[in-house]
Amino acid sequence: MRTxxxxxxxxxxxxxxxxxxxxxxxxxxxxxxxxxxGKIAVAATDTECKVAASEVAAGTTTFAITNGGAKxxxxxxxxxxxxxxxxxxxxxxxxxxxxxxxxPAGAYETACKPGMVGKGIRNPLKVTGEHKxxxxxxxxxxxxxxxxxxxxxxxxxxLVKTQEFVDAVKAGKIDEAKALFPVSRTYWERxxxxxxxxxxxxxxxxxxxxxLAEGEEWTGFHKIExxxxxxxxxxxxxxxxxxxxxxxxxxVEKANAAELTPLNLANGAKELLDEVATGxxxxxxxxxxxxxxxxxxxxxxxxxxAVQSLRPVLEERAPDLVKTLDEQFxxxxxxxxxxxxxxxxxxxxxxxxxxxxTLSDAINALGEPISKIAPVVAK
Amino acid sequence: MSEATEPGRxxxxxxxxxxxxxSAASDGAxxxxxxxxxxxxxxxxxxxxxxxxxxxxxxxxxxxxAVAASSLFDEQPVAHASSTSDPYPFYGxxxxxxxxxxxxxxHFVAFDVTTEKRAELVDLLQEWTAAAARxxxxxxxxxxxxxxxxxxxxxxDTGEALGLPASGLTLTIGFGPSLFDDxxxxxxxxxxxxxxxxxxxxxxxxPEISGGDICVQACAHDPQVAVxxxxxxxxxxxxRVSVRWSQLGFGRTxxxxxxxxxxxxxxxxxxxxxxMKLEDAGLLRDQLWAAAQxxxxxxxxxxxxxxxxxxxxxxxxDRTSLLEQEQIIGRDKGEGAPLGxxxxxxxxxxxxxxxxxxxxxxxxxxxxxxxxSFHGNAHLLRRGYNFVDGSDGLGRxxxxxxxxxxxxxxxKQFVPVQLKLAKIDPLNExxxxxxxxLFAVPPGVRDAGDYWGRTLFE
Numbered sequence: 001m002r003t004x005x006x007x008x009x010x011x012x013x014x015x016x017x018x019x020x021x022x023x024x025x026x027x028x029x030x031x032x033x034x035x036x037x038g039k040i041a042v043a044a045t046d047t048e049c050k051v052a053a054s055e056v057a058a059g060t061t062t063f064a065i066t067n068g069g070a071k072x073x074x075x076x077x078x079x080x081x082x083x084x085x086x087x088x089x090x091x092x093x094x095x096x097x098x099x100x101x102x103x104p105a106g107a108y109e110t111a112c113k114p115g116m117v118g119k120g121i122r123n124p125l126k127v128t129g130e131h132k133x134x135x136x137x138x139x140x141x142x143x144x145x146x147x148x149x150x151x152x153x154x155x156x157x158x159l160v161k162t163q164e165f166v167d168a169v170k171a172g173k174i175d176e177a178k179a180l181f182p183v184s185r186t187y188w189e190r191x192x193x194x195x196x197x198x199x200x201x202x203x204x205x206x207x208x209x210x211x212l213a214e215g216e217e218w219t220g221f222h223k224i225e226x227x228x229x230x231x232x233x234x235x236x237x238x239x240x241x242x243x244x245x246x247x248x249x250x251x252v253e254k255a256n257a258a259e260l261t262p263l264n265l266a267n268g269a270k271e272l273l274d275e276v277a278t279g280x281x282x283x284x285x286x287x288x289x290x291x292x293x294x295x296x297x298x299x300x301x302x303x304x305x306a307v308q309s310l311r312p313v314l315e316e317r318a319p320d321l322v323k324t325l326d327e328q329f330x331x332x333x334x335x336x337x338x339x340x341x342x343x344x345x346x347x348x349x350x351x352x353x354x355x356x357x358t359l360s361d362a363i364n365a366l367g368e369p370i371s372k373i374a375p376v377v378a379k
Numbered sequence: 380m381s382e383a384t385e386p387g388r389x390x391x392x393x394x395x396x397x398x399x400x401x402s403a404a405s406d407g408a409x410x411x412x413x414x415x416x417x418x419x420x421x422x423x424x425x426x427x428x429x430x431x432x433x434x435x436x437x438x439x440x441x442x443x444x445a446v447a448a449s450s451l452f453d454e455q456p457v458a459h460a461s462s463t464s465d466p467y468p469f470y471g472x473x474x475x476x477x478x479x480x481x482x483x484x485x486h487f488v489a490f491d492v493t494t495e496k497r498a499e500l501v502d503l504l505q506e507w508t509a510a511a512a513r514x515x516x517x518x519x520x521x522x523x524x525x526x527x528x529x530x531x532x533x534x535x536d537t538g539e540a541l542g543l544p545a546s547g548l549t550l551t552i553g554f555g556p557s558l559f560d561d562x563x564x565x566x567x568x569x570x571x572x573x574x575x576x577x578x579x580x581x582x583x584x585x586p587e588i589s590g591g592d593i594c595v596q597a598c599a600h601d602p603q604v605a606v607x608x609x610x611x612x613x614x615x616x617x618x619r620v621s622v623r624w625s626q627l628g629f630g631r632t633x634x635x636x637x638x639x640x641x642x643x644x645x646x647x648x649x650x651x652x653x654x655m656k657l658e659d660a661g662l663l664r665d666q667l668w669a670a671a672q673x674x675x676x677x678x679x680x681x682x683x684x685x686x687x688x689x690x691x692x693x694x695x696x697d698r699t700s701l702l703e704q705e706q707i708i709g710r711d712k713g714e715g716a717p718l719g720x721x722x723x724x725x726x727x728x729x730x731x732x733x734x735x736x737x738x739x740x741x742x743x744x745x746x747x748x749x750x751x752s753f754h755g756n757a758h759l760l761r762r763g764y765n766f767v768d769g770s771d772g773l774g775r776x777x778x779x780x781x782x783x784x785x786x787x788x789x790x791k792q793f794v795p796v797q798l799k800l801a802k803i804d805p806l807n808e809x810x811x812x813x814x815x816x817l818f819a820v821p822p823g824v825r826d827a828g829d830y831w832g833r834t835l836f837e
Contacts, residue, residue: 263531328618353587357621359491365618376530 023344028186038062039098042112044091045069049112049121050171058105058129065112066096074113076120077101081326083308084150089116089157103127106361139313140262140377147265147309148256151191154302155252158187162248166241168236170226178228182294184268185221188248188297190302192275193268194255201251205244208284219243222286264372272303273367281360283348290301293345296359297336304329307370308351312379321369328366335362459690463600464544469515471823474669476549477760477785478657480636482598485628485687485764485781488613489555489591489816490620497563503619503834507552507595507612508830517545520611537614539607546601550608552831553684553818558592568835570675572683572788573819579801580773582812588624588688589814596684596783598762604631624814626688627780628764635762641715641723644780645691645765646809648708649715653750655760666758666787673788677834680822682785683801685793688766688814691779696809707805709744717746739756743803749796755794779810789817 039062043050046069055076056334065075065088072092077085077099085108086101111120161184168177188195188206196202203211210219219240227237234241279285280296307314307325314322335358339346351359413630463482467475492500510520519525521535538757559569595612599605606627613622630646633651637658644650655662695702705711705718715723719731719739729747731739740747751758763782771777786792801807821832 145523259509361617361621363492365622368617370615371533375529378529379533 004089005188012143016135021189021316039064042075042110043067043068043107044073044075044112044114044329045113046071047121049075049110049123051110051123051125054124055126055128056103058103058127061101061103061127063101064096065091065099067091067093069114070094071115074116074120076111076113077103077125078109078111079106079308079311081308081311081322082304083311084146086149087153089153090160105129117340117343136313137317139316143262143265143311143313143377144260146308148260150305150309152256153192154187154191155255158184158191158248159252161187162245166245169228170238172234174232174234176222177234178289181221181225181228181289182291185291186294186298188221189275189298190305191255191273192299192302193271193306194258194260196271197258198251198254201247201254203249205247208287208339210284210287221246222288225286225289243289250284262310262377263374265280265310266370268305269373270367270370272299272306272371273363275299277360277367278362280348281356281363286348290347291345293336293339297345300329300332300336302350307373308315308375312372312376317379318372321372323375324369325366325373328362328369332362332366335359381577418419430819452620463547465547466516466545467549469512469550469824470826470829472825473611473682473823474549474551474820475823476551476596476598477514477682477733477762477820478635478663478667479547479549479598480639481633481762482547482549482600483629483631484599484602484605485623485631486597486602486609487513487594487628487781487783488597488609488625489594489623490613491623492558492562492592492618492619493621494619495562497836499619500563501830503616504552504832504836505830508824510611510615511550511608511831512606512610512824512827515545515548515550517543517548520608520615521587537607537610539610540604543601543604543607544603546599548597548599548604548608550612551596551598551684551820553594553596553820554832554835555591555593555816555818556788557590565835568675568677569667570673570678570683570819572669572673572675572678572753572790573817574790576685576789576794576815576817577798579797579812581801581807581817584815585813590816591818594684594686594816594818602627626766626781628766630765632763632780633761635760644763645693645707645767645778646696646704648704648710649723650763650780651761652710652715653727653746655758662758663760664805667760669787675819677705678819678821679834682760682787682820683789683816684816684820685782685784685786685789686814686816687782687797687812689779689780689782690811690813692775692809692811694775695779699809706741707745709740709746718744743805745800745804745806748799748804754795754799755791757786757796759786759792759796768804785820 027226040056041052042063042065042252044065045066052065063075063077065073065144070088070093072089074089074091075097076087078269081320085103086099088097091097108125108127110125110356111122114118161180165177165180165184168180192202192206197207203220206222207218208222209218209226221244223240224244227234276296276299280292280299283290283292285295286292307329311322314325315347336345339351339355354362469475494500494503499515514520519536519540522527523532523535525534525538525541532552556569556575559573595609597605597608599608611627613620620758626640631642633654634641635651635654637656641649641652655667657663667682669675669681669683671679682720687809699707701712709727710717714721717723717727717740719728719733720726727740727746727750729738729740729750729752733739747753761782761784763780763784766781767776767778769777784793801812821835824831824833
């Protein structure tokens with residue numbers, strides 16, 4: 001398994017490991033295999049995802065994704081089990097963005113996600129040629145590197161979306177801010193375990209009114225949430241919005257600089273599900289906006305990203321666990337999918353107790369096998 | 380059998396682990412089988428308990444009831460544990476927890492099956508059986524236990540029973556009518572006796588705390604031990620079953636053995652004086668145990684359980700005169716003797732008239748309405764518990780009786796009795812049925828190679 005190098009907005013996000021034999025891939029054995037193209041064009045629309053090649057040689061491949069649709073889109077390269085090998089988010093209509101992926105030989109899928117939802121429009125991608133087997137340590141290191149790439153891509157978008165949210169709040173555009181609130185939080189909730197490493201910042205950004213002690217100052221997303229939904233007045237929320245943006249910037253810097261271990265990933269995956277079980281199922285997270293299912297979905301996605309980063313290690317050491325995790329992730333996603341509404345989700349207060357119980361059962365069913373990952377990677 | 384702690388082979392509980400639970404049965408795997416005494420003692424040595432209350436003989440069970448699981452003597456009485464800390468055997472012809480002398484505490488749970496795969500359900504029943512075999516002997520639910528696993532791993536036992544003895548824990552499983560649908564191909568196996576209960580007058584059932592695909596009744600002398608068992612079974616079940624409802628009970632309200640005194644329910648009356656008892660071999664054969672000729676061969680040696688959560692309006696009851704309370708019940712409050720008699724076990728005389736010409740035991744007295752002599756000799760084995768679920772927000776205790784009754788055929792036993800009671804029992808002014816459950820309780824697990832419900836699934 002070699003590393004993937006990803007380019008977003010021309011900013012090089014380097015993985016923790018360098019790949020061996022990068023661009024100079026050996027000539028593929030099969031004469032039908034394509035030569036290494038310079039760039040593979042991807043024409044994305046709201047309904048199509050045309051990838052110019054279905055087979056590439058092992059090593060570095062650059063995709064150039066052009067969004068010809070009306071919806072914001074994303075582009076992914078997935079290894080089996082939807083493990084993200086490379087991704088680029090937030091490709092707005094009319095824009096072309098490049099993605100550099102370092103892919104060992106194997107079977108992959110590419111996906112465009114118009115509207116940034118669902119499984120996306122999938123195409124198979126075959127990668128042929130040589131690739132060296134990694135040692136166990138290198139596999140674990142690659143797992144961490146892979147997850148750090150995920151954190152980087154999510155946190156980049158978190159900055160963009162939080163800025164949009166903050167701008168809307170400061171401009172007094174209440175409806176726009178309300179629409180952006182759950183979207184910006186999505187990128188936050190996906191990587192929250194990393195954020196939690198930095199003690200004071202997490203509560204400053206994401207603290208709920210109920211969490212405060214007498215006399216403590218309340219800041220962050222939820223303070224603004226109350227201004228938007230309850231006070232319906234953000235005329236005095238500007239300084240609070242600026243502080244939120246500053247805190248998010250700080251935490252993004254720290255998150256990307258953080259030294260993570262495989263155990264951090266395993267425990268982070270569990271913690272995200274704990275978040276769902278204790279805060280989102282109950283509706284305590286977004287008590288005024290009731291947008292808990294956005295956070296729920298993001299926690300689930302973030303948990304899956306951490307697990308999938310560890311997948312090569314888990315496949316080697318605990319194949320049965322991988323099978324169970326795949327089944328239970330799919331079941332949890334299916335349970336949540338029932339509540340999709342337009343580009344988002346039903347509000348928490350629109351769900352019956354029976355519907356919430358079904359979600360709770362799905363999280364319990366997934367949480368148990370996820371709790372078995374840590375001892376496997378700690379071996 | 381090794382007296383050392385179990386080797387940490389694999390964190391998963393397998394039936395083989397269950398097989399380490401003492402049983403005199405030869406498991407046919409070529410391992411020398413322990414004698415019950417030896418097995419019992421060994422069970423203690425690998426248990427969470429160390430050497431709690433080990434008698435001189437080192438016997439976990441005493442008396443003739445320490446039966447080899449494989450020797451299926453009909454009507455074998457259940458062993459009386461020598462103390463409330465001892466274990467009862469898990470393996471046997473019938474499930475423990477039915478005629479077992481009723482323990483003091485209950486944690487009852489009903490699950491809905493969430494998996495759609497029959498094989499997963501069978502796997503779960505096998506895992507549960509292995510865990511139950513261990514738990515009932517005072518061991519931890521998994522082979523690593525609460526503190527014996529890897530530090531990075533979540534412990535495979537939740538730990539709150541560390542250091543506690545077996546406490547007479549029994550775990551009894553039942554299958555509700557809803558399990559016998561098309562999900563697992565069991566529709567044709569639904570016993571006729573598992574017919575849906577009719578609507579009874581006056582009941583106010585809450586669906587969320589009624590029914591269920593599978594139930595587990597945990598009874599023990601220590602509430603922590605009962606809760607620990609249910610908690611660990613629920614955890615093993617995540618992803619395959621979901622807890623539908625559960626109920627804690629304290630203070631048994633029935634005797635199931637002549638060796639026990641008759642306890643009192645929250646109305647302050649002795650309850651279960653006339654209950655079927657484990658010593659009544661003939662009665663149990665006729666009235667308690669299902670037989671192959673009843674129509675469902677897989678249920679032979681099993682029984683049918685009805686549960687009713689009965690909320691008592693205790694505040695109004697407590698304002699009722701002693702005279703009226705005794706007339707409503709048909710027994711005196713102090714002794715529990717039939718009205719007009721002296722002692723608790725004196726025979727009920729329904730024909731006796733007082734000086735005013737009225738029946739001494741009123742025409743609508745509870746004991747008369749429920750008595751087998753008015754129901755074609757239909758008996759029930761009652762095994763209920765008192766409950767207080769906090770308070771109801773209206774300044775009253777949320778209290779009552781969690782009624783459990785076992786029988787051979789509810790259509791001939793519970794249903795006619797309850798229909799009569801629901802219509803004319805004056806006690807209805809003080810009680811309200813708020814939940815209902817009906818379960819086919821399969822026969823016992825014979826040995827470590829067997830599992831809960833095998834006869835249904837194979």
